[in-house]
Amino acid sequence: MASKLKIYNTLTNKKEEFKPIDPAHITMYVCGPTVYDFAHVGNARPVVVFDTLARLLRHDFGKLTYARNITDIDDKIIEASQKSGEDISVITEKYARIYEEDVAALNADMPDIVPKATDYIEEMKSLISDLIEKDHAYEADGHVLFQVSTMQDYGGLSNRSVEDLLAGARVDVADYKREAPDFVLWKPSSDAQPGWDSPWGRGRPGWHTECSAMIEKNFGKTIDIHGGGQDLIFPHHENEIAQSKCSHGGANLANHWMHNGYLTVNGEKMSKSLGNFVTVHELLEEHGKNIGEAIRMCLLTAHYRQPVDFSSDGILQANKQLTKWYNLTQDVTATKPAEEILEALRNDLNTPKAIMELHQLAKDENRKGELLASAQLLGLLYRKFDSDLTVGVLEANAEYEAWLSEREEAKKNKDYATADKIRDRFKEHGITIKDTPDGPKLEFD
RNA sequence: GGUGCGGUGGCGGAGAGGCUACGCAGCGGAUUGCAAAUCCGUGUACACGAGUUCGAUUCUCGUCCGCACCUCCA
Incomplete structure (x- = not known):
């Protein structure tokens, strides 16, 4: 199907026409959670953004394979395990399950593939071996490091030059590194830490390695779209690119890189370290599962590259609006998404514009079917109407x-x-x- | 310091070189026993300065301010 989808590409810092490798089958990979704690609303933003994109891609192209990974081996998880005394697998399985439930409440479909890092240890090891063989990586003190200076165009995604990185090292550099910007592909594990045998001794993979390995295994060298939050641009995605490109003779890891903006609280990024976060889980507990749809709507009221400020007032307002639309479409059968909505979404996923068009459709008696179908394309108005939709409606007493x-x-x-x-x-x-x-x-x- | 994204009406939030969305709130009215809901009406806002132009909020340059990344982070 012909689509004039345009998306902003972080690689070029420009809005570009989306050119799929195979228009009959789109491939997309999005960085998922590290499972050691509840996901906060900020973590939910990429989930909603890329779920919405996935819906559009499926509508326009038919076939999409969408992968979102689960990082289930990481120092934070090890730390959590040591603190709580629970086994690592207990922790990761628990939080992966909760994540899936929370995300389902936001009406985000399960991706087609949900690869777990620990299922890709072999693939990571062979990627690392390959990089060593090609002189892009070296072994030192039980570690394997990627030597950034061996890659000429390192820094292309985040617009950083190797020279600047070499010059501007502000943090103490580990003494096993040849050069400051080098990053870890494999690190040694103590007996108390989880580890896998490898040519470089018992150890575990570095953070960036999994995505490169998973993409190669599931998709091949190059995918259409790679997504994630803006905070992943550097170093995570930059390093993924370095690993994959150097291993694949320069082939692009992804043709289009998309990064969503932050969720903010009073203008500041919602984050674990600032402590200003609200988990999706607690919102669902407090307001009921149905509030998930209002959270989704809130996240879609701003363009995905812009910050969106979190407030419970915003969620309640979205909920009010949804209730209105539910009332309006009670006996309506969804037809086809309106052209206006598709046009807005194809313009770099302009969801605020799309929502404006929903308001317009709602005013037109003859377009209720389109309203419903359009809203559903955005992942909204998907439930059967029932009178208990309103948050806070009382039980009989x-x-x-x-x-x-x-x-x-x-x-x-x-x-x-x-x-x-x-x-x-x-x-x-x-x-x-x-x-x-x-x-x-x-x-x- | 480097890199990136921004500064739009009370709030949220699009947008295009000229036709100045949309939602919420507010105000006025209809309706209602009164409210709620609903419906109708109502608001020329685009950080600052200069430049390009017949014309800029929209393009260019500069200034100021905000946020983010450069260390784990969606």
């Missing part, structure tokens, strides 16, 4: 029921003083009563 019928009675007798008194009584309980054509409804304030 004998006492409240009694008050309600008392009030209905008063209303029937035009005894509005009593009716309003009962409304005030609800108010004191933090509940707002709303008379609708279907009878009174109660909502938490």
Whole structure:
């Protein structure tokens, strides 16, 4: 299918026409979580962004293979294990499961492939051997390091030059490194640490190695799209490129590199280290699973390369809007996504514009089917309508029921003083009563 | 210091060289016993300075400010 998709490519810092290697089969890889803790809303942003892109790609091209990895071997995990006394596999399996549940609540489909780092140890080892053979890597003190200066165009993704990196080393350089910017491909493990036998002794892979190995195994040398958060541009993606290119005779690892902006809190990046994070899990616990859709909508209200500021107010506002649309499309059958929406999305995934178009469609009596189909392309309005969609709607309760019928009675007798008194009584309980054509409804304030 | 992304109405947030989205809130009105919901109406905002142009908020340069990466981080 013909598509005029344009995406911003971090490699060139330009918006470019998307040129698939094989238009009949698109390949995309996105960096996933390191599973040792709950994912916060910032971690959820790439999930939602690339899930939305995946939906568009499937719509436009038909076949897409989308991979998102799970890092299940990492120093942070080892640390967590030593702290809690739990086995590493217990920790990683637990948090991988929670991650999948949380992400499902955001209506992000499971990727086609979810490779785990520990399933690719052999592939990583052969990549490392290959790099040593090609004189791009060297062994030192139980480590294997990639020698950055052996690659001429290192730094192309993040616009850094090897000279600058050599000159600007600010951190203490480990003494086994030949040069400051060299990075670890393999590191030794103590007996207490998990490790695998290798030609360089018992050890474990460095962080960047897994993605290169997984991509090669699952897709080959070059994929269409590689995605992740902006904080991965350097050093993670830069180093992936270095490893893969040097091993593959200069072939591009990915033709298009896409990076989403941060989720911020009061203008600052949401992050573990700043402590200003909110986990998806706790939001779901607090507001119910259905709030996941509102979180998704919030994340889509800003363009993916722009920062989006997190606030619970924003989520509630999104929820309100979704409820309106659900009401509007109650008896509607989805038809086809509107051309306006597709056009917006094909322009570097302009989701804010797409949402604006949803508002327009909502105004048009004759385009409800398109509204629904378009929203679903964005991963919204996917649930069957039911009256409990509203967050905070109360369960039936004998006492409240009694008050309600008392009030209905008063209303029937035009005894509005009593009716309003009962409304005030609800108010004191933090509940707002709303008379609708279907009878009174109660909502938490 | 290097690299990148930004500064748009009360808030959120698109956008294009000239036609100045959209949502929320606000205000006015319809409707409602009153509210809620709904519907109608209502707002010329684009950091600053210079330049290019018939015309710039949109292009160029400079200034100021914010955020981020350069160390683990989506």
